[in-house]
Amino acid sequence: MQSSRLRIAARLAEILAVAAWHLARALPVVLFARVVSGPAAARRGLWRCVVGAIQDLGPAFVKFGQIAGTRVDLLPPEALCEFRVLHDAVRPPSKRAARGMLQSRQGIRVIDPVPLGSGSIACVHRGELEDGTPVALKVKRPGIDRRMWLDLRLIRVLARVSARLPSVRGMPMADLVDYVTEAIAGQLDFAREAENIHELRAHLAGLPEVRVPEVHRERSSEDCLVLEYLPGLDARTPDSLPPExxxxxxxxxxxxxxxMMFVAGFVHCDLHPGNVYLTTGRVVILDAGYCVRLPDRVRDLIGEFFARLAAGEGRRCGEIILESAAGCLTDVDEKGFVESVAESVGRRAGPGNTFDMAAFGEEIFGLQRQFGLYATADFVFPLMALLVLAGTVRGFTGDVDFQSVGLRRGSP
Structure with a gap:
């Protein structure tokens, strides 16, 4: 126990030191850019320094940075441009570390030691089986398990400390953070991810426009997933496609x-631009490590919530949130909360309204804080995942109405 606390304290000191170093380094860079090139260049320089700091802070911070990088409603364009690096171009390991990662694997030849993409947990390299079949090798970064577990434990400790602050008292911070960190930690388990990929492929098999690469489970190991190689995945492809x-x-x-969500109760929580690619006729979905499964009751409540949302039935939307509440403050005004949700739905959703998932989600979460009502993590997490997906989709098209996500029907 004592050694664990010492490791957490040492990691916290390391984080503070890295943050201080980057702050000291960023100030002269930003000031120089402002003097020489103007405010716009200074802002770009600042966000570039922020992204560099996130990468140096480690994989848990990169993961939260990936989520932040989808929030086109919160971050300015120059920030979004820099945050794209965190989706699939995180700084790769050193050449020496890469050689250790890519040591000889029976029956598989590494085509190129330079990764096709690099994320918070792993890097993806092109490989080839002995019969010439091209494959993608998703290989864990060296020492990632220990580093990630330590960071997630630190985040849990900080969440429990912050839960005592008056401004967040009553909010189930610890439960939500536990839920999020457990899902993130699941990305370290490649056997679990292989099962997730198999399940995801089964759920989406009836959608010919959607492709999920197959995993070669007999070739994979605890630190390397061997996947079907799909050529031509390029984040710039949407720019070359017509609007329709x-x-x-x-x-x-x-x-x-x-x-996934409303039929199967299976939530892919990591649908940022590094895991959703467009080709000329298909959507390719990658990386199923960061997934959760919903209890049937939660799946049904969320399904009804979006169905009522699309119909503009705001009072029922408020009542559903009440039904999923994990806790509330003394003498909470439940009637006032339902009326406030109904007013929000009336302005933002339903027939005739242009629906903005990010703005609506922020307003609903704000109302929950205002009235002291907090839905369970099982209910909140899918909404957070949809916020990430909404940011991704908005990056290549603005013509999708997210309030209709619960209305689509299809066989499981």
């Missing part, structure tokens, strides 16, 4: 989200 094609593929993403 982007809109059709955006609708396909929505259909996949419906099939």
């Amino acid at each position: 094609t982007r809109a059709e593929l955006g609708a396909a993403v929505l259909a996949a989200a419906h099939r």
Whole structure:
């Protein structure tokens, strides 16, 4: 116990030191850019320094940075441009570490030691089986398990400390953070991810516009997933597609989200731009390590919530949130909460309204804080996942109405 506390304290000191170093380094860079090139260049320089700090702070911070990088409603364009690095171009390991990662694997030849993409947990390299079949090798970063577990434990400790602050008293911070960190930690288990990929492929098999690469489970190991190689995945592809094609593929993403969440109760929580690619006729979904399964009751409540949302039935939306509440403050005004949700739905959702998932989600979470009502993590987490997906889809098309995600129907 004592050694664990010492490791957490040492990691916290390391984080503070890294943050202080980057702050000291960023100030002269930003000031110089402002003097020489103006405010816009200074802002770009600042966000570039922030992204560099996130990468140096470690994988848990990169993961939260990936989520933040989808929030086009919160971050300015220059920030979003820099945060794209965190989706699939995180700084790769050193050449020496990469050689250790890519040591000889029976029956598999590494084509290129330079990764096709690099994320918070692993890097993806192109490989080839002995019969010439091309494959993608998802290989864990060296020492990632220990580093991630330590950071997530630190985040849990900080969440429990912050839960005592008056401003968040009554909010189930610890439960929500535990839920999130457990899901993130699941990405370290490649056997579990292989099962998730198999399940995801089964759920989406009826959608010809959506492709999930197959995993070669007999070739994979605890630190390397061997996957079907899909060429031509490029984050710049949407820019070359006509608007109608982007809109059709955006609708396909929505259909996949419906099939996963509302039919199967299976939530892919990591659908940022590094895991959702468009080709000329398909959507490709990657990386199923960060997934959760919903209890049947929660799946049904969320399904009804979005169905009522699309119909503009705001009072029922408020009542559903009450039904899922994990706790509330003394003498909470439940009637006032339902009326406030109804007013929000009336302004933002339902027939005739242009629905903005991010703005609506922020307002609903704000109302919960205001009235002291907090839904269970099982209910909140899918909404957070949809916020991430909404940011991703908005990056390549603005023609998808996210309030209709719960209305789509299809066979499981």
